[in-house]
Amino acid sequence: MAAYETIAFDAARCTGCGDCMSACAQEKTGGFDHAASRIQILPAANDGFELALCRQCGDPGCVSVCPAAALEKDAASGVVRWDETKCIDCLLCTVGCVYAGIAYDERTGRVAKCDLCGGDPACVKACGEGALRHVKSAQIYNRYGELEDLFVPGLAGCQGCNTELLIRHVLRAVGPETVVAAPPGCIPGMGTVGYNGKTGTKVPVFHPLLTNTASMLAGVRRTYKRKGRDVTALALAGDGGTADVGFQSLSGAAERGEEILYVCVDNEGYMNTGMQRSGCTPYGAWTSTTPVGERSHGKTQEAKNLPLLMVMHRCAYVATASTAFMEDLYDKLARAIEASKRGFAYLHIYSPCTSGWRFPSQANIEVARKAVETGFVVLWDYTPDAGLRFTRPIDDLRAVDEYLEAVGKYRHLDAAQVAHIQAQLEKDLGLLKELAVRGAQAEARALA
Amino acid sequence: MLETRYLLVGSSHAALEALAAIRMHDAEGSVLLATRDTAPPYSPTVLPYVVSGKSDPNRVRLRSDDFCEAQKVTLRSGSALASLDTAAQMARFADGTEVRYERLLLATGATPAIPKIAGLTRVQYHVLRTLDDAVRLREALGRARRAVVLGGGLVGMHAAENLVHARTETTIIEMQPQVLPGYFDAQAASLISGAFAERGTRVLCGQSVVSVAPRESGFALKLLGGERVEGDLLLIAAGVRPTIGYLSGAGVATGDGVLVDRRMRTSASNVWAAGDVAQAESFLQGGRRVNGILPNAVEQGRIAGMDMAGDPGARDYRGGVPINTYHFFGRQALSVGVDSLEGCETHVQVDEAAGRYRKIVLKDGRLAGIFSIDLPFDAGVMVELVLRGTDLAPVKQAFLENPRDTARALMSRLWR
Numbered sequence: 078m079a080a081y082e083t084i085a086f087d088a089a090r091c092t093g094c095g096d097c098m099s100a101c102a103q104e105k106t107g108g109f110d111h112a113a114s115r116i117q118i119l120p121a122a123n124d125g126f127e128l129a130l131c132r133q134c135g136d137p138g139c140v141s142v143c144p145a146a147a148l149e150k151d152a153a154s155g156v157v158r159w160d161e162t163k164c165i166d167c168l169l170c171t172v173g174c175v176y177a178g179i180a181y182d183e184r185t186g187r188v189a190k191c192d193l194c195g196g197d198p199a200c201v202k203a204c205g206e207g208a209l210r211h212v213k214s215a216q217i218y219n220r221y222g223e224l225e226d227l228f229v230p231g232l233a234g235c236q237g238c239n240t241e242l243l244i245r246h247v248l249r250a251v252g253p254e255t256v257v258a259a260p261p262g263c264i265p266g267m268g269t270v271g272y273n274g275k276t277g278t279k280v281p282v283f284h285p286l287l288t289n290t291a292s293m294l295a296g297v298r299r300t301y302k303r304k305g306r307d308v309t310a311l312a313l314a315g316d317g318g319t320a321d322v323g324f325q326s327l328s329g330a331a332e333r334g335e336e337i338l339y340v341c342v343d344n345e346g347y348m349n350t351g352m353q354r355s356g357c358t359p360y361g362a363w364t365s366t367t368p369v370g371e372r373s374h375g376k377t378q379e380a381k382n383l384p385l386l387m388v389m390h391r392c393a394y395v396a397t398a399s400t401a402f403m404e405d406l407y408d409k410l411a412r413a414i415e416a417s418k419r420g421f422a423y424l425h426i427y428s429p430c431t432s433g434w435r436f437p438s439q440a441n442i443e444v445a446r447k448a449v450e451t452g453f454v455v456l457w458d459y460t461p462d463a464g465l466r467f468t469r470p471i472d473d474l475r476a477v478d479e480y481l482e483a484v485g486k487y488r489h490l491d492a493a494q495v496a497h498i499q500a501q502l503e504k505d506l507g508l509l510k511e512l513a514v515r516g517a518q519a520e521a522r523a524l525a
Numbered sequence: 526m527l528e529t530r531y532l533l534v535g536s537s538h539a540a541l542e543a544l545a546a547i548r549m550h551d552a553e554g555s556v557l558l559a560t561r562d563t564a565p566p567y568s569p570t571v572l573p574y575v576v577s578g579k580s581d582p583n584r585v586r587l588r589s590d591d592f593c594e595a596q597k598v599t600l601r602s603g604s605a606l607a608s609l610d611t612a613a614q615m616a617r618f619a620d621g622t623e624v625r626y627e628r629l630l631l632a633t634g635a636t637p638a639i640p641k642i643a644g645l646t647r648v649q650y651h652v653l654r655t656l657d658d659a660v661r662l663r664e665a666l667g668r669a670r671r672a673v674v675l676g677g678g679l680v681g682m683h684a685a686e687n688l689v690h691a692r693t694e695t696t697i698i699e700m701q702p703q704v705l706p707g708y709f710d711a712q713a714a715s716l717i718s719g720a721f722a723e724r725g726t727r728v729l730c731g732q733s734v735v736s737v738a739p740r741e742s743g744f745a746l747k748l749l750g751g752e753r754v755e756g757d758l759l760l761i762a763a764g765v766r767p768t769i770g771y772l773s774g775a776g777v778a779t780g781d782g783v784l785v786d787r788r789m790r791t792s793a794s795n796v797w798a799a800g801d802v803a804q805a806e807s808f809l810q811g812g813r814r815v816n817g818i819l820p821n822a823v824e825q826g827r828i829a830g831m832d833m834a835g836d837p838g839a840r841d842y843r844g845g846v847p848i849n850t851y852h853f854f855g856r857q858a859l860s861v862g863v864d865s866l867e868g869c870e871t872h873v874q875v876d877e878a879a880g881r882y883r884k885i886v887l888k889d890g891r892l893a894g895i896f897s898i899d900l901p902f903d904a905g906v907m908v909e910l911v912l913r914g915t916d917l918a919p920v921k922q923a924f925l926e927n928p929r930d931t932a933r934a935l936m937s938r939l940w941r
């Protein structure tokens with residue numbers, strides 16, 4: 078079954094300006110009467126705005142109750158289509174919908190609903206506040222859904238863990254001509270390297286020591302290359318194995334320009350061994366080795382900025398990514414795969430940990446999204462030619478509290494600690510901005 | 526003798542929805558869909574539009590040709606269930622076929638109720654429940670000059686409007702003191718019957734027919750009050766009865782319809798019932814009632830299907846709510862819930878001149894009913910507010926002034 082595009086609404090960003098309704102009315106009727114708009118923005122009871130819009134449901138209630146077969150879910154586009162020649166105006170569809178997504182239009186005497194404007198919704202284009210987004214990540218799922226899943230079924234991550242999803246998709250994208258190195262950590266812990274003499278992947282996989290992932294992969298890649306085979310050398314490693322224990326071999330391989338695709342899944346600690354701190358654990362975070370009590374209030378040092386360290390190795394490609402921004406992630410994955418044929422490609426993916434960070438298992442993507450929206454995590458990429466560029470705007474960041482409040486490991490923070498974190502984020506951002514400016518200048522020079 | 530894992534009897538909303546639900550959970554289990562009708566699946570609700578000519582009888586099918594193959598279901602049409610042996614899990618059809626089932630769904634809907642009127646067997650009359658009925662009525666419509674519609678319920682009113690459009694002189698006879706009883710109060714109903722009267726239709730409420738006799742070209746009715754009404758087309762739309770004749774002696778408990786629990790299970794094991802045939806929990810009125818409306822048939826069909834397939838996602842039926850979306854002469858009449866409950870407060874707003882009307886019924890600060898004419902709201906959103914028992918106290922004033930937008934905003938927040 079295909080996945081579909083959708084329109085997402087962020088109530089916190091909506092100012093109620095009505096531009097989306099004008100745009101919809103204009104597109105559908107040629108006028109500007111908001112009553113004719115298929116998207117309805119409504120003032121909320123206390124404050125802010127709410128939305129009535131067709132969800133293009135997977136199992137649409139309006140279709141089930143239509144007696145005239147005038148509504149149908151289009152299997153290709155996902156749009157719930159209304160056939161005006163079959164419709165008998167009985168309004169039963171408005172009974173079947175609990176979102177007011179299909180509603181009676183007094184001017185025409187018929188029902189009206191959103192049809193996503195054939196894939197280019199006018200309302201989204203008109204929204205200057207970022208409250209409406211046209212989410213196209215479905216394309217990714219459709220494309221990747223057709224590729225073979227190179228992991229076996231039944232990996233055993235914790236409830237709500239996004240790492241399994243992540244590594245399955247990465248390996249699909251990388252393809253079968255691959256050797257995977259999965260050093261100790263959650264990724265082998267969930268069964269990727271296998272049990273009882275059977276591997277968890279359909280491609281060769283090995284379980285290096287924490288210390289030698291990059292050097293072993295360097296040898297694997299070189300050996301195949303010498304034999305004339307283009308095999309991707311892929312590391313799927315955690316932040317501990319990358320930033321701390323494995324750093325020496327990583328740094329060496331990057332400096333030598335080994336042709337490796339190194340994916341670091343950063344869950345900010347040694348999660349599978351009992352949630353100990355790592356070099357990537359942020360300031361203030363609770364871990365089992367930075368406990369919270371009378372005297373200790375979480376980690377007292379800053380996290381090291383590993384992706385920036387990799388920039389300083391002048392890798393062929395370095396990028397940060399988040400599972401909440403899949404289009405961005407997939408774009409970077411494609412670039413990283415390409416770069417790994419020429420040199421060292423490093424992808425740093427922030428991966429919230431439901432068990433170790435202490436938040437409800439259904440909130441993983443939301444936590445990941447908030448991290449980016451508050452600037453706690455910044456999405457950028459780097460190549461030696463173009464330098465560093467932001468792949469998501471950083472001008473309109475939300476207060477970091479919004480992120481910290483969503484994660485249990487920060488629950489104990491006092492105001493001073495939060496202020497400390499905010500100040501440090503600003504410093505880090507300043508540095509990134511400077512690098513981005515230099516990158517832009519370098520690119521301008523290269524073009525000139 | 527045939528054998529099947531699932532036997533679904535009926536091919537309308539309840540049965541089709543149950544089939545979809547079964548296939549969500551059990552992709553392979555054998556399904557036999559047996560129905561009395563010979564036409565491909567269609568909805569009785571569409572029939573007034575087949576009569577009026579708005580809907581082409583060939584374009585009303587609810588499923589495409591390849592659906593049997595796609596859903597892996599065997600369809601037997603023209604096959605009426607005649608009797609049931611629930612102990613042996615055996616269904617017997619009118620043509621003598623016997624089917625052994627593991628799980629059975631009764632979704633045989635309802636049949637027009639024919640009132641006891643002296644002389645009725647000696648005259649020709651119409652009903653409207655099947656596609657054949659509709660095609661017959663459409664033909665008769667062309668010839669008729671004076672029509673009488675017995676019953677001012679939904680079916681009768683729809684048919685009467687078609688007759689008006691066909692310029693047939695029409696009389697509606699309703700036993701209750703108003704049309705559309707059960708869905709609209711007297712005030713709203715009089716706005717609706719007013720629209721008919723304006724167009725020359727006679728609406729006789731609080732009247733019943735005692736006898737009928739054939740005339741040279743038609744018939745003459747005698748009313749209880751003594752009045753005589755003549756016509757050449759008689760439509761009986763005096764309500765419906767659940768189709769349960771095949772259950773006599775089957776040991777399945779019935780009241781007005783087949784009695785079911787919140788999972789649509791009947792008193793017999795491995796037998797479910799859903800839709801117009803079922804008598805299920807009522808949300809507002811308490812007890813079990815037949816709530817013969819399409820959205821209920823779908824909802825109950827889904828629950829039955831999920832339960833039959835053993836889907837762990839199955840939920841209990843929350844209970845039936847009366848709902849009606851009725852349009853007449855281009856105007857809208859909407860009704861959700863009940864228009865009075867003990868201890869309720871009622872807010873009515875009428876604009877006689879413009880023919881607009883709205884009534885909101887609240888009980889303990891929660892929505893129990895909302896009714897309107899030409900003041901549209903989203904029925905599905907209101908039903909959800911009723912079923913959730915959402916406390917409207919914080920937005921009461923706004924809700925009374927603009928129920929549509931207030932409910933939309935409320936629902937949007939509740940869903941987030």
Ligand SMILES: Cc1cc2nc3c(=O)[nH]c(=O)nc-3n(C[C@H](O)[C@H](O)[C@H](O)COP(=O)(O)OP(=O)(O)OC[C@H]3O[C@@H](n4cnc5c(N)ncnc54)[C@H](O)[C@@H]3O)c2cc1C
Nearest residue numbers: 535536537538539561562605606633634800801818819822
């Ligand atoms: C003219 C008209 C207008 C209507 N308008 C509305 C409306 O506006 N809004 C609304 O909500 N509802 C309306 N309804 C009611 C609505 O159509 C029903 O609630 C709905 O169709 C019920 O679905 P069901 O599947 O339970 O039964 P039905 O639709 O009645 O289907 C019953 C099925 O069982 C089959 N069957 C019957 N007996 C047997 C047997 N012995 N053996 C095998 N098969 C059998 C029939 O062939 C049919 O396929 C209207 C009904 C009519 C007649």
